[in-house]
Amino acid sequence: MLQSVLLLVAQTTILLAVSPLLVGLIRKVKARLQLRRGAPVLQPYADLVKLFRKQPVISTATSWIFTATPYVVFASTLSAGLLVPTFTSQTPMNFAGNIIAIVYLFALGTFFLILAGLDAGSAFGGMGSSREAIVASLTEPAMMLSIFAIALTAGSTNLSTVVHKTALMEGIVTDPSPHLMALAALFIVALAETGRMPVDNPATHLELTMIHEGMVLEYSGRYLALIEWAAGLKLAVFLSLIANVFAPWGIATTVAPAAMGIGLLVYVVKIAVLAVSIGVIECMFAKLRLFRVTDLLGVAFILALLGLLFFYILRS
């Protein structure tokens, strides 16, 4: 009992700590690739602290939904994070929900964000919400199928179980092709869900292009801080999901301190690498038009489906 509580606390802290770092890292990479010096990697932490201290300004048009949303988003994203194994496969909250639960926890956050975007009654918020709506709804099928492809290989939909088994090389098919396709699909989904290029540009406030930023345009102070942090968390969760599901090597499969240490180290490295790759991608691609995003997500869906097909064909 105590052990799982400790693990829980540990995981929470790690996620909270790591997420701003990832954001900073990506920004740095992009700056470098664009031959700028860019802000220091730790800048996001500073931003958060600052935002927390600032006095929030709330629109007179809004209702309690607007002020409640940041907490809901923060909580839902973080609890999604607690269902994903990070540095150990012994995730204490494993029983609380499988990967479908994670998807729907994210959906909970999205739902309230959309409401908040509408609440202020400005055109920007509405625009952001409506765009977020279409993107979110189109990512889900691809997400489900890719997840299912993974679940099949490990015979489970509980992430920790999947990761654990994969790490111990239990019941894994030898051929990687289904895995790879699912990985590709899930990666695209991750980009879309976390509002990254080529789906959304987190760095812009140009009303024609912004999606996520549009929704949260009216936020300030601690509310904005929470939302920013939640965004970071979401990124972290997705990265850890990808990292641990497809490359679970080195993750701590026991609760031995040593294993833990190694697991932590490996974990940080893994997600850092992924973050860098995202940074690179963001520089390589231009943002797609909203109605081109559907094509991208369609590709993701087809990839996942192919993964499934391959799995069965190779099995039988």
Place this chain on the structure above:
Amino acid sequence: MPILSQIGSQLIDLCSALLLLTCFAIVAQRRLSACVDLFALQSVFLVVTAALVAYLTGNHHIYIAAALTGVIKVVIIPRVLKKVIERLNVKRELVMNVNVPAGLLICGGLVMLAFFIAQPIIPLGNILTRDSLAIALAIVLIGLFTMIARQKAVTQLVGFLVMENGLFLGATAATHGMPLIVELGVFFDVLIAALIAGIYTNRLQDAFDSVDTSHLTVLKE
């Protein structure tokens, strides 16, 4: 008395044949009053037939039937119809749904049909009246056909009465007369029907100023 019955059946067949012939005549006839006359003539033949049957079989109540026929169909109804015709001053029927030659052909066909239909049951009849059932059927069919072929109310009425004659022929000749009460009822009904129809034709004349029943097409889908 074989010879007698021989002659009797011959006579009855003859009368029946004459009845049939008058039918053809009615179909061929365009003048209304002539149609009525022909009908009266037919009724006369009918009376003779009935009387013959009554005499030969000795069912005396057929005499009554014959007498009634004489009174009603030879005297009363033709009078009524004549009156109607005079009042309506329509002399002859110009347009027919089926022209005369075709009509005659069809009637011929109907007679054959009647014989064909009645043929399996004729043997049941007694020697006296072999074919009269078939003839009766033929007359009924021809009467119905007349009603279809003609347009004037009066001629339709005549057609109807011809049907009745056919029925009566069947009833008397083939079955030696129905129970008396039935006979009486039938006569009563025929009389009433004819009278009512007469009244109707007058009303139609008033309402539509014509007795051409092909004008009665207000009520339809």
Place this chain on the structure above:
Amino acid sequence: MNLFLLLFACYLVGILLPLCFPANPRIQNLLAHGFAGLASGAGIVLGITGLLLPEAWTVSAQSTVPFLSFAIRLDSLASFFVLTISLAGLATSVFAMGYVTEFCGRVSMGTLGSLFNGFLLSMTLVVLADNGFFFLIVWELMSLLSYFLVVTEHEKADVRYAGLFYFIMTHVGTAFILMTFLVFFQGGGSFSFEAFRHPEHPLPEGMRTLAFLMALIGFGTKAGIVPLHVWLPYAHPAAPSHISALMSGVMIKTAIYALMRIYFDFLGGQFPWWWGFVVLVIGAASALLGVMYALMEHDLKSLLAYHSVENIGIILLGIGAGMIFQSYGLKELAALGLLAGLYHTINHAMFKALLFLGAGSLLYATHTRNMEEYGGLLRRMPWTGFFFLIGAVSISALPPTNGFVSEWLVFQSLFLSFHISDIFLKLMLPLAAAILALTGALALVCFAKAFGISFLALPRSTQARHAEEVPVPMRMGMTILAVACVALGLGPMVVVPLLDRVVSPFAGVSIGGTMVAMDGWALAPMNVEFSSLSTPALALLLVVLSILGVGFAVAAGGRVNIRRYKTWGCGINLTPRMGYTATGFVQPIKRVFSAVYQPTVKLETEFLNESRYFAKRRHFEFHIEPLFQKYLYDPLIAFFTTMADRLRIIQAGSLHLYLTYIFVTLIALLLLAV
């Protein structure tokens, strides 16, 4: 027994008594809905006891009319549905006490009240009936009474149209149901369900298939499966809102009950795999198309009605999966699928009723159903808003509410398809899962729209500006359902064993024990290995972590008080016209799925005389093509009417023609006979 009598008596009194006080609407209102409340209370108890009974409780009385016997059978399936009906019934009757006052003067309270009671009673009897003849009677009574309730406001032409459309469609459905029963009659020569269950001489395969299809069409019409759903979005909104709640929440479920009864009880769960597949496909189609059409609706109640189509689809996904597993002899999985379907059945009954009551409250407060005329209502009607939000969260299947649990279970049963040997189905079921995912996401969007546009931002009309919170009874009614939603969401470990009692007789295996894992904390469909879910834990997590968020805010020690200022509108003062409308909100979706909608947009611009570059006014309208009406129903109707028109010539009015008919008939028959 006594419970049933009590229920029956209460409803009966509720039907008759209000008619005795024609003068006094208030008394009528109280009597009718009071007794309805009592009766449904009894119904709840009856349902629960029925679920716990070891075996079915039956009672029957023979009528002097041949075939007809008033046979009642309370087995676990029936009790489950009685429970569902009565729960919704209780809430709606409480709600109605306040709501019907809106109709005071326009409609006779007595009639409305007794029809309401009769409707509830007939629904209860439908699930209890144990004789085909009796079933048909109460089934048609249900349709008839609901029809009369739909046309309550018959002065409006569209209401009349909706009612007529509904009535005819449901009667067509009944015809198919009758066919089904006639097929079963072949087996036993009797209409008693017992004879249907154990026919003297079993039906041949062809007959069984016929029964399957007929039942699917017949009950599908009532359930509103695609493409038989067309009446539903007309009829449900047209009725008074508490009736819509019952129709959408409960009445369409009686069809689900009947399907379960026929496929698993009468046909003994013995069928080829393609039956289940057909059900699955229909379910998927209904779910997706239902939500898609819902997205384009801006009439709140029609939107909800379309969502009923969607949710019926989800239920059928569960049941269809169950049927497929059944035909492959995978008992546990079959049980899981059915269980998921049933769980979603009661959940949908709860949140859909809640949402309709919410819509009713909005109607009550603003006298309009058009979402574009709402806005900013959350601050004027906080309670209604809160309840509606709960309903919206539940129907969008967001954790930790009840909608999430049942949809999660459906997902599980679809994902477990890899146990099936046939590769085609191995692929099809996950595809269905993907469609379900898309459906869920779109439903989320739709309710984000429904809630956001109606309750948030600025009021877009004077009615919305002056709306007021609804009276207490209405709020109480919604409270009941809201509580039910949350409870069903947090307590699946209690609900699942009860549902297991319903499905185990059909699936032939009990999975209630294995499904509750982690000593009652978590739900584990097959084994904890494969998947597990614990909504209480998730709820706890959410609460704790949001407190954590607050903690951070406090710990950072910024200034606590908030500065209120108007929204940034690029320097112009914010007006309602700047906010997003429902139409605008779904525009991207409309464009992405234009293949389905085939939208036609009309934009007229009236320019200023001075310059061609400034518009004086713009008129924008768009509507989407109702595919099924256009390509399925209209041709059918046209066919029959033209045929009828052709037949007119028979009755041309000519006496000679008529005589010819007789003549020809006579001769034809004579020739036949000789």
Place this chain on the structure above:
Amino acid sequence: MIAVMVMLIAPTLAGGLSLVVHRSSLLHAINLASMGALVASEIMITRTVLSEGPVTALGQFVYLDALSAFILVIIGAVGLACSFYMRSYMDEQVARGVIAPTRLNLFFFLFHMFVLAMVIATVANSVGVQWVAIEATTLATTFLIAFWRRRESLEAGWKYLILCSVGISLALFGVVLTYYSSLHVLGDVSQALNLTQLLPVADRLNPHVLKLAFIFILVGYGTKVGLVPMHSWLPDAYTEAPAPVVAMLAGVLEVVAVYAVLRMRMIVDHAVPSTFTGGLLALLGFASFVTAAFFILIQHNYKRLFAYSSIEHMGIAMIGFGVGGTLGTFGGLFHLLNHAFAKSLAFFAAGNIHRRFHTVEIGHVQGLVIAQPWTAMALMISGLALSALPPFASFASEMQVITALAAQGVPGMWLSSTGGMMTVTLSDQFSRVGLAAVFLLSAVLAFGGLIYRMTGMVWGTPPEGVARGEIWTLGHLPIILLAVALVGFGFFLPPPIRQLLEQATSILLLD
């Protein structure tokens, strides 16, 4: 047998009186009295028949069994309802000057003659007398149909007279043939048309003749019943006649004609396998049902609508008799009863509507529920009952018919031709279900048409210049009673009626 005497004398007496009396209230009183006497005597007869079985009276002239008793019950019930309804109806017509007060005498005289003829047709022992009586009904009603003396009513009356007379005379030929066949078997010629004489020896009669006889009878009386394709007079007549008369025509006269056909069938079935008659009945039944369903779909005149629905329901009943068996026959008889009630209800409602709206166009009638609540209820109930919806009794009877159809199919009818025997079997499992499907399709079509028009009339707001609200008259009493009966019989058949139906069924099944 006093009751029989009463039954025959009451209408005669009333008819005679109504020619001499001149106060309308007195006329109505006589009418009610005679109808009351009729009903009372019928109840007595029913009881004796139920207890003692078939009885003959007045020296072989009257023959009463459960079947005829059942028909009498229908005549009595509908007749009584009509005479209640007439009170307000006819008086209003007189008050509005549609008809001269003096013509009331004629009206009532004809009405009583009509009733008398139907009673005789029902109780007559001799097939011949029955024929005479049925012809008499035609003669009595033809003026009632043309009573308003408009052009249309004249046309309708003429068509009715001609078509029915032709049909009837064909029936007479059938009777003649029967007699012809019986001659050789029966000695006593004067009794040779009596059922009491024919039935015992019927199995020795010549089948050929009987077949021909039955066809003539079917076509003949079928015209009276209004079976397609001999139905053509029916819509016109029903549209033009006064409401109470139509109620009688639709409710009772059709039933009596059906009864005549059934009587004949009983004789024929002894000699010929019942599949022959059954096949013919089912054939005409289906023809009527389907055709009527389509015509109902396109009606815009509510009286014609009901007329076609009459054809439809006679078709259903015929299918029931044609399919035969306990189930089908019982259902058919029961359906006759329900239809009589529902249809008279419908025409009462139609009469009220016409008095208020002065139009038969469905399109011009709206908001009935506001203008005439009671009539609206009557219309709705009759409409629902006519489309055989639960909880109305017609649902039960139609269920029995269709169940019989699905369970037995139409027994393979022998189509004997000179080319030898050829059979069409419509009794294997799938074609049975197929037939049931056809049945249901037509039923749904009819329902659609009926309900579409009904609801169009009942709901909405009445047009300008139409008075709102309805005052209670004596005419509402039968409406209520019939409605109650329709609903009640759907759940619970009073034991006497059930026994009557069962015995009648067994009589028709010749066991």
